[in-house]
Amino acid sequence: MAKVHNFSAGPCILPQEVFKEASQSVLDFDNLGLSILEISHRSENFVRVMEEARELVKELLNIPKGYTVLFLQGGASTGFLMAPYNLLTENGTAGYMNTGTWSTKAIKEAKKLGNVDVIVSSEDENFKYIPKDIQIPSGLDYVHYTANNTIYGTQFKKLPQTDNFLVCDMSSDIFSRPVTINAYDIIYAGAQKNIGPAGTTMYIVNEEVFNKSGRDIPSMLDFEVHHKKDSMFNTPSVFAVYVTMLNLRYMKANGGVEAMKKKAQERSEMIYNEIDENPLFEGYANKEDRSSMNATFTLTDESYKEKFDKLWKEANINGIKGHRSVGGYRASMYNALPIESVEALVNVMKKLRS
Amino acid sequence: MAKVHNFSAGPCILPQEVFKEASQSVLDFDNLGLSILEISHRSENFVRVMEEARELVKELLNIPKGYTVLFLQGGASTGFLMAPYNLLTENGTAGYMNTGTWSTKAIKEAKKLGNVDVIVSSEDENFKYIPKDIQIPSGLDYVHYTANNTIYGTQFKKLPQTDNFLVCDMSSDIFSRPVTINAYDIIYAGAQKNIGPAGTTMYIVNEEVFNKSGRDIPSMLDFEVHHKKDSMFNTPSVFAVYVTMLNLRYMKANGGVEAMKKKAQERSEMIYNEIDENPLFEGYANKEDRSSMNATFTLTDESYKEKFDKLWKEANINGIKGHRSVGGYRASMYNALPIESVEALVNVMKKLRS
Numbered sequence: 001m002a003k004v005h006n007f008s009a010g011p012c013i014l015p016q017e018v019f020k021e022a023s024q025s026v027l028d029f030d031n032l033g034l035s036i037l038e039i040s041h042r043s044e045n046f047v048r049v050m051e052e053a054r055e056l057v058k059e060l061l062n063i064p065k066g067y068t069v070l071f072l073q074g075g076a077s078t079g080f081l082m083a084p085y086n087l088l089t090e091n092g093t094a095g096y097m098n099t100g101t102w103s104t105k106a107i108k109e110a111k112k113l114g115n116v117d118v119i120v121s122s123e124d125e126n127f128k129y130i131p132k133d134i135q136i137p138s139g140l141d142y143v144h145y146t147a148n149n150t151i152y153g154t155q156f157k158k159l160p161q162t163d164n165f166l167v168c169d170m171s172s173d174i175f176s177r178p179v180t181i182n183a184y185d186i187i188y189a190g191a192q193k194n195i196g197p198a199g200t201t202m203y204i205v206n207e208e209v210f211n212k213s214g215r216d217i218p219s220m221l222d223f224e225v226h227h228k229k230d231s232m233f234n235t236p237s238v239f240a241v242y243v244t245m246l247n248l249r250y251m252k253a254n255g256g257v258e259a260m261k262k263k264a265q266e267r268s269e270m271i272y273n274e275i276d277e278n279p280l281f282e283g284y285a286n287k288e289d290r291s292s293m294n295a296t297f298t299l300t301d302e303s304y305k306e307k308f309d310k311l312w313k314e315a316n317i318n319g320i321k322g323h324r325s326v327g328g329y330r331a332s333m334y335n336a337l338p339i340e341s342v343e344a345l346v347n348v349m350k351k352l353r354s
Numbered sequence: 355m356a357k358v359h360n361f362s363a364g365p366c367i368l369p370q371e372v373f374k375e376a377s378q379s380v381l382d383f384d385n386l387g388l389s390i391l392e393i394s395h396r397s398e399n400f401v402r403v404m405e406e407a408r409e410l411v412k413e414l415l416n417i418p419k420g421y422t423v424l425f426l427q428g429g430a431s432t433g434f435l436m437a438p439y440n441l442l443t444e445n446g447t448a449g450y451m452n453t454g455t456w457s458t459k460a461i462k463e464a465k466k467l468g469n470v471d472v473i474v475s476s477e478d479e480n481f482k483y484i485p486k487d488i489q490i491p492s493g494l495d496y497v498h499y500t501a502n503n504t505i506y507g508t509q510f511k512k513l514p515q516t517d518n519f520l521v522c523d524m525s526s527d528i529f530s531r532p533v534t535i536n537a538y539d540i541i542y543a544g545a546q547k548n549i550g551p552a553g554t555t556m557y558i559v560n561e562e563v564f565n566k567s568g569r570d571i572p573s574m575l576d577f578e579v580h581h582k583k584d585s586m587f588n589t590p591s592v593f594a595v596y597v598t599m600l601n602l603r604y605m606k607a608n609g610g611v612e613a614m615k616k617k618a619q620e621r622s623e624m625i626y627n628e629i630d631e632n633p634l635f636e637g638y639a640n641k642e643d644r645s646s647m648n649a650t651f652t653l654t655d656e657s658y659k660e661k662f663d664k665l666w667k668e669a670n671i672n673g674i675k676g677h678r679s680v681g682g683y684r685a686s687m688y689n690a691l692p693i694e695s696v697e698a699l700v701n702v703m704k705k706l707r708s
Contacts, residue, residue, distance in 0.1 A: 004387040008394045011592055019380055019389045026377035033358040033670075035373045037551040037597065040362045040673060073427040073553070074574060077588040081572045105573075112570045192589055197391040199427070199553045199591035216466045218435045219459075220428060234431040235546055237553035238365055239593055243391065316387075319394060 005341035008319035009150055009294065009332040010172065011192040018246045018336075025242065036242055041235050049245050050231060056248035060256050063181050063204060068227040070203040071241050076102070076171045078221075079188035079201060080109035083144060083167045085221045087186070087212050088114045092141035095119045095164065097134065099156075100127040100149035101325060102169060110144070119143070126325075127152040129286040136162040141212075142185065148173035150193075151323040153285040153296030153330065159183055165209065173293050174202070175251060175335060177261040185209050186223075193293070194260075194335045196244030199237040251335065260335050264292040267333040267342045271295045274346045280304055280353050284326055298328030304352060311348045320345070359695035362673035363504055363648065363686040364526065365546040372600045372690075379596065390596055395589050403599050404585060410602035414610050417535050417558060422581040424557040425595050430456070430525045432575075433542035433555060434463035437498060437521045439575045441540070441566050442468045446495035449473045449518065451488065453510075454481045454503035455679060456523060464498070473497070480679075481506040483640040490516040495566075496539065502527035504547075505677040507639040507650030507684065513537055519563065527647050528556070529605060530689060531615040539563050540577075547647070548614075548689045550598030553591040605689065614689050618646040621687040621696045625649045628700045634658055634707050638680055652682030658706060665702045674699070 006013040022036075029036040030045045039046055054069040063069065072078070088094050088110065096107045098121035110116045117140070120131040127149060136143055142165035148155040150172045160166070165185040175194040179187070185206040192198040203223065210224040219225045219233065226233050251260065272290060275283045275297045284296035299305055312320060322328040331345060360367040376390075383390040384399045393400055408423040417423065426432070437460075442448050446468065450461045452475035464470045471494070474485040481503060490497055496519035502509040504526045514520070519539040529548040533541070539560040546552040557577065564578040573579045573587065580587050605614065626644060629637045629651045638650035653659055666674060676682040685699060 006388060006392055008392065011392060011394060011589065013392045014389070019391065022391070023377045023380035026373055026380060034360060034672070035368070037373065037376070038360055038362065038365060038367045040365060041552065073429065073591070074432070075427065075588045077574050078428070081574055109572055109574075112572055190589060192592075197593055198395065198589045199594055218463055218466055220432050220435055220463075234429040235365065235544060235552045237427070237591060237594065238546075239551055240553055240591065318388070 003316060005315070005317045005344050006319055006337070007317065007331045007333065007341070007345070009323075009330060010190070010334070011198045012332060012334045013336045014196065014243070014247055015250050015336045018243060018250055021246050022243045036239055039238070041232060041238050046238060046242075049242050050236065053241055053245035053248060054231070056245065056252060057202065057204070060175065060248065060252060061179055061181055061204070066207050067181060068205050068207060068223070070205065070223070070226045070231045071200045071236060071244065072203060072226060072231065073200060073237050075201055076169055076188055076190040077105070079169060079203070080106040082188070082221050082223065083142065083186055084110040084113040085213060085215060085217050086209055086223050087142045087165055087167070089141055089213055090114065090215075093117050095136060095140040095143040097121070097131065097143070097145040097160070098123055099130060099146055099154060100152050102149065102171070103146045106144060106146070106169065127154065128284065130154050130156055130289040134160055136160060136164065138163055140164040142167050144168070148291050148293055150294050150332070151325050153291045153294045154289040155291035155293065157289070165212070173291070175257055175260055176264045176293060178257050191240060191244055196247050197240050199240030200244060263335070263339070264333065267337065267339060268292040268295060270339070270342050270346055271331055271333070274349050278349055278353055281349060284328065293333060295331045295333065296322060296326050296328065298322070308348070308352050311351055312345065315344050315348050317345055317348065357670060359669070359671045359698050360673055361671065361685045361687065361691070361695070361699070363677075363684060364544070364688070365552045366686060366688045367690045368550065368597070368601055369604050369690045372597060372604055375600050376597045390593055393592070395586060395592050400592060403596050404590065407595055407599040407602060408585070410599065410606060411556065411558070414529065414602065414605060415533055415535055415558070420561050421535060422559050422561060422577075424559065424577070424580045424585045425554045425590060425598065426557060426580060426585065427554060427591050429555055430523055430542055430544040431459065433523060433557070434460040436542070436575050436577065437496065437540055438464040438467040439567060439569060439571050440563055440577050441496045441519055441521070443495055443567055444468065444569075447471050449490060449494040449497040451475070451485065451497070451499040451514070452477055453484060453500055453508060455505050456503065456525070457500045460498060460500070460523060481508065482638065484508050484510055484643040488514055490514060490518065492517055494518040496521050498522070502645050502647055504648050504686070505679050507645045507648045508643040509645035509647065511643070519566070527645070529611055529614055530618045530647060532611050545594060545598055550601050551594050553594030554598060617689070617693070618687065621691065621693060622646040622649060624693070624696050624700055625685055625687070628703050632703055632707055635703060638682065647687060649685045649687065650676060650680050650682065652676070662702070662706050665705055666699065669698050669702050671699055671702065
C-alpha cells in the first residue's frame, strides 16, 4: 500500500499504531471474544476506557480540580448551543469574537437564545488576521472565541484577558500546545483533528458553570447532567471514545503537549519558509497570526495550477485543496502528521519553481 | 477465541462479516491507502457511504416519497428534544403514551419546551403491559410513543390510530419487522441495536414536519437544516455511519425486514416457550405484549440464582443480567443474534430444572 501524505483538514491523520490497535479491537477487544462494537457501554471494560480517556486529558493538559472532562456527541456545532444554554441568562449578554466561519456559526446559534455582542471581528479583511489589543467589557455572561481558524489559517497566540466567563472552541488546535486551563470556563473541541476520529466531542468545563443561565436546560445540553453521569447519561459514541483513548495514550507516550508543540513548530516553519521563499506562492493569513495547524496559501500565477496539482498528486499528497472561502491550498498539519509528509509537500513546491 | 453468545441490550451483536470488513477499513478503506478514520467526510468515498446508507434504509423499509432519512448524532435522547422543537407550538399540546423508562424520559424533555398530555400510561403495573384501545384526542401537535420497551420487554403490536402527527422512538425494534412508514411523521432510532454501532442516530422524517413548531430552532436540532445538507450540516459520525451501511447491506443480502421478522419470531418463540414450560422461570411482561427483541424473566425461586448464573457463564453467555427496574434476567435478541445462541440459553435453562 502506497504511502499517502494526508493533509486533510479533519477528519484527519491519526497515528498508524492507533489504527492497528483499533482495527484489532473491532475483531476482538480486550481478549473478550467480542468486538469493541458489540460490548455494552456499561461493561467494566468500556467504563475503564471512558475513565482512562478522561484521566489522560486531565494529565496531558494539567487540568486543575474543579473542572470536569466530558466526551459527548454532536460536534462543536452542538457546543455552539451548549455554551449559551448553560451560561446565557434571559436578560444577559454574551460577547463573541468573530474570526472566521466557525465563530460566525457560533454567533448565529447563540443569537437564537439571547443577546449577543460581537466585540471584535476580522471579517473586514476576510478573516486574514486575529484582532489585537481587544478590550473586553465587564458584565458579560461570557466571552467566546475560536482558538484556531482552520479555514483561514489563523490562530490566537495570546490569551484574551477578561473577568467574564471565558469559552473557547479549540477544535482545531487542542493538544498542539499547553493551555492555561484555569483561564477558561468551557473549552470544547470536536474530536476529529488532534483528539480522535469523528463522532465524539470533548468538553472541559469549570464546575462553576453549572446552572449559571437559570434556564430549564434540556438534559442532553446540560453540562451538569453529563458530569453527574460521567459522560454516560446516554449511550456514548463507544468506538470514537475508544480510539480517542488510544490516541491520548500515544500522545502521552510521545512526550505530551510540549512535544506536540515542538513538532507543530517544526512542521509549520518548514512550510511557511517555503511559502515565503517561493515566488510562485503567497501565504493567505497575516504572518504574525499564522496557524501552526493549517497553512493557507495560493499560487501567485494561476497558470501553474495544472502543473502543481499534477505534481502533488504524483507525490501521493492528499487533502490540500483550499476551502472555497479562501481558494488555493490548505495544508493541515495535525499532531499525527509526520515531518516527512511536510518535506514531501515542500519538495513538490520547490520542484514547481525549478 | 471462544464463541460468546452476546445477549447485550445495546450496543449489541452485529454480524461477524460486518466486523471483519469494518476492521479492514480501519487499516485501509476502499484501497485508498487511508484508514476510514482519517478520510474527509467530504471525500467522494465517504459521501458515497452516506448516500448508500440512506438509500438502503429507504429500500429496506419501503419509504415513500416525501420522507427524508438522516444519520445524526446524540442518540434517541436528542430525539426526545428534536421532536418537540420541530413540532410543538408555543401554545399547543403534545400527547405522549408512557410505556416505560424511555417514554418517561421523552416526556420529561418535551415538558421543558411546552404542554404535554400523557394520554395513557402503564406505570400502574410497573410497565408490564401495553395499553389497549387507546383513544387519542384530535388537535394535538403530535403524539409520541415508544415501539419497544427494552427494559420491560414489551412491544406495541398494533399501530396507534390518530389524525395527529405521529412520532415514534423505534430504537430497539427498527428493522425487525415491516413498518407502515406513511402512518408516521418522525421515526427515530439510536443505531446501537439493529442498525449499527453506537455513535449515530437514524431519523425518518416526513418533510411536512419542517417548520411546524414556528420556533427559531437551533440548527443542530432542526430537521430541515440536516435534510438540506444531506446529513452533512456538520461532520457526521463517519465510522458509525460506515458500519451502519455495511450492516444494512448485510440485511438486504439476507432477505430484508421480512426475513428479520421471521428470525425474530423463531428466536423469541424458542425462549418464551421455555420460560412458560419451565417452573423455575416466570416471564415479566404480559404475554400478549411480549417483545420479540427483549425477553424479560425472573427466577420463581431465588435459591437457584447462584447455580443458574454459574451455568450460563460456563456456556459463554453474555449480557443477560436484567435491568435494575425489573430485576432477574433479560435476553436481548437483536437481528444479528444467531438462533444457536438462543438454543444455548434455552439449554442452560433446561439444565437448571433437570
